[in-house]
Amino acid sequence: MDIAALHALHTTVLWAAFAVSAVFGFIAHRTHFCTMGAVSDIVNMGDWTRMRMWVMAMGVAMLGFHGMAALGWIDPTQTIYYSGRVIWLSALVGGALFGFGMVLASGCGSKTLVRIGGGSLKSLVVFFVMGFAAYATLRGITAVLRDRTVDRVAVEMQPGSPVSTWLGAALGWEPATAALVVGGGIGVLLILWAALGEGVRRSVDAWLAGIGIGATVVAMWWVTGRLGFVPEHPETLEPVFLATNSGRMESLTFTAPMAYALDWLIYYSDANKVMTLGVASVAGVVAGAFVHAVWSRTFRWEGFAGTRDTALHLVGALCMGVGGVTAMGCTVGQGLSGVSTLSVTSLIALAAIIAGAWLGFRFQLWLLERE
Template sequence: MTEIATLTKEVLWAFFLGGLLLGAISQRTHFCTMGAISDVVHMGDWTRARQWLCAIGVAMIGFAALADFGLIDPSKTLYASSRLMWLSTLVGGLMFGYGMVIASGCGNKTLVRMGGGNLKSLVVFVVMGISAFATLKGITAVLRVSTVDAVFVDMSAGANLNLLGVPGLAYLLGLALLVGVLRHKDFWCVNSLVAGFGVGGTVMAMWWVSGHLGFVPEHPETLDAVYVATSSGRMEALSFVAPVAATLDWLMFYSDASKVLTTGVAAVAGVVVGSAASALQNKTFRWEGFANPRDLGQHLLGSVLMGVGGVTALGCTIGQGLSGLSTLSLNSAVALAAIVLGAVVSLRQQAARLERTACV
């Protein structure tokens, strides 16, 4: 048991450091899904979108390589499923995408902004976490399970793009994404390269930590194979909706021995610390609050939509859009498409509202 305890600490520290690296990279390079979509919609600028696509490509290739070298078992990930939860991921993704626009960023961006001194993001963090917890185990969980979760397609071969039977599909898709972004000369700058390869590489590293370093073939007490420190008991990478709920739960019930640290909580803390360290180092740390009651109301609504939507969609822009998509999960593909669509609709509505206001 001493060895298990030591291994658990190593895995938790690794996820904290992974989160710290993600937070520092995101703060310094402005890596942000909502920002990337906004740049494309409002300015036609694909720079940050290409950073995102690069990260996906790196994570895909990395996950496939880890699996092919026998370092991880892809069938044991949190995203491995024989059910295509198309309605849950569609509805949840639309909610999350719409909400992250009016809440000024996704789960990861919320943590990054918190680290930079943004008090609005602290409110988003708390409300999103409570809403996510309610959708995991509370009143909205009952609604979720009895409605959208009841609609799915059974896929005996697995809800995964590998069912197409294309050899080396992950490598092909990953390389296509990398070639697609690297052929643009404006992508060859420090910010974009660090953002794309750094974020994608961090996701890959967390797959190795969770699936290889933290894998115990036979637990001394249960004799079962376990992935230590994960909340699901399966292999996990980075995600920032349910882990935010778990963080609040751990903080509120800290004295309860059954509430233990998990990889998700460690990563959440790491992102905030990494962002804060980066902001202080480059002298961009500053306190920021709500401009007016309308600003507060929008952020509250966006927080609830992200919390409920993120759990319903089985993940966020990082959880489904990077970690999940790197496994070629069909659920992740549907969720990410819905998140982008929800964000575009929200951005268009904001632009139309601003135009009407300007005309008054």
Template sequence: MTTGELAMLTQQVLWGAFLVAMVFGAVVQRTGFCTMGAVSDVATMGDWTRMRQWGLAAGVATIGFGLLAWAGVVDPGSTLYASDRWSWLSALMGGAIFGFGMVLASGCPSKALVRVGGGSLKALVVVLVLGFAAFATLKGMTAVWRVATVDRVGVDFEGGARLPAWAAQALGIEPRVAGLVMGLAAGGALVAWALRSREFRQANNLLAGVGVGGAVLAMWWISGALGHVAEHPQTLEETFLATNSGRAEAFSFVSPIAYTLDWVMFYSDSNKLLTVGIVSVFGAVAGSALVALATGRFRWEGFGGPGDLGHHLAGAVLMGVGGVTALGCSIGQGISGISTLSATSLVAVAAMIAGARAALNYQVWRLDRPAAASHP
């Protein structure tokens, strides 16, 4: 492959990621898909609709990834979530912190980007502060604390910290076969659970689950197959074009928001290049804006007061710190990571749900305080 062909392929990868991210943003804006909203609906109203949307999305992505891996299109060992180390404490602590912040900030990073596209200045502030906190946790002060504490704890596994790898070693079967069987089983179970409810089987809910899950799957193909170069013409090494990690990536929005701010601030630096993560940030906003404008949903939105501002700022910081520590957000670890059946992703998602539930309890307590004070 020549340098010119490499540059052309890189452009194809970036444009492909941008267009898929536009679809993602459009679907989320149109359907109301939201991880925080799903947890809140279950906890406060007993409504499982949006949780089933999430389960359907995760199921579609898991089945699709299992098929891609079995066919040799995407190598599970080359993804962002492939590691020989099970970083359970980082996932546990980071996930809980992220989940708590997700509620305070009225949604996860992907939802904040979608709200930016819909005219929310509140969400814009969340995105900017989140990006700052995330970059500090990638390379700054909180990164030092992260590396010196939770990142030191983990369990190393030969063959990788993924459920299919463990099953392959335990049963003595090929990892690709184990990945296919477990992907079909886990993904199929999630899809079956989501579709079990007759009330759920409506066009909007199906669009949310299949649309988000399909978008994640498309990103796996763009990054892990289209962008895969077995031998870079300059380094002579295997590479995945236009990724910050150097590995195959699907949707994740905490670190990409940080890298987006870095790219904008140092745009004149020739070393700062666009990546699939950065263009995904822009694509999600653009797709949301198109749907919001077309459907009349675009509304300027500001903060309700100092208390509202304070909670959103705190939530943004917690999501930035927690998302990087947990190695992903509720979409990154939640759907992209879960689709690979990563053990670290499973811990992170459980911790995010627990953190969100704790934050909902905090909000109820905060709202009940004035009533309790007025009735001694």
């Protein structure tokens, strides 16, 4: 492959990422797919329908990821989640911060982008503040704090899923076979559990959200891990995953990409600042949500209700930006993309996000009781 073909493929990968993300935004806006909303429905109404939608998406993502790995389409060892270093404290602290913040900010990172597409000006403010906080936690003052504290606490394990590794060793299976059995088995169980809910069985949108959102995560794994994988770069002669910020195979995530999007916009004239998959994903979700909002005639301008509403959203955005980077992902980055690989760090982060969201709801209830 020559340089011209490489550049053409790079562009194709970006357009593919934009298209997949636009589908995500369209489906999320139509079905009200939202992790915070799922937790809120359980806490406030005892309704598990949206949580089952989210769990179904998780199961579909697991099946797709391990299925493609078994077919040899992608290499699961080339993700940021495939690591023997479990940063459990970062996952706990960052996840709890993110979960708490998403309640105050009326939704997680993906929901913020979806709401922007639907006309929410306050979500646009959340985007800028969250992106700023995320960038500071990637490379700025909070990055130094993160590196010198929580990131230094870790447990060293064998890379990959410890469950599939143990099963493979016990039964004498190849690691790929064991991973397929474990990942596929858990994925099927999650889908079955989600499908048993009465609210899911009676709702077309619930099936669309569960299968559609999960499929977009799988599609992005394919875009970066197969379409965008070049075994030998024409200049460096090394393998490369095109358009990714990490230089490895990636799927949907939205905290760090918000920072990358702001960085790309601010330094657009700098030739060294090229568009990446994360930037394209951010734009795609907003575009997809906007298309559905206009098509369904639900596009509405929305602003802050008052001073306290503004303050809560600003604090929530800061918590999400810092927490999302510290935990190495958001409800989508860790809760769907990361969990689809059966990463231990992702599972810890997911549990912490849900716990943080519960604390956020308790905090909001306390504010109401004070009044």
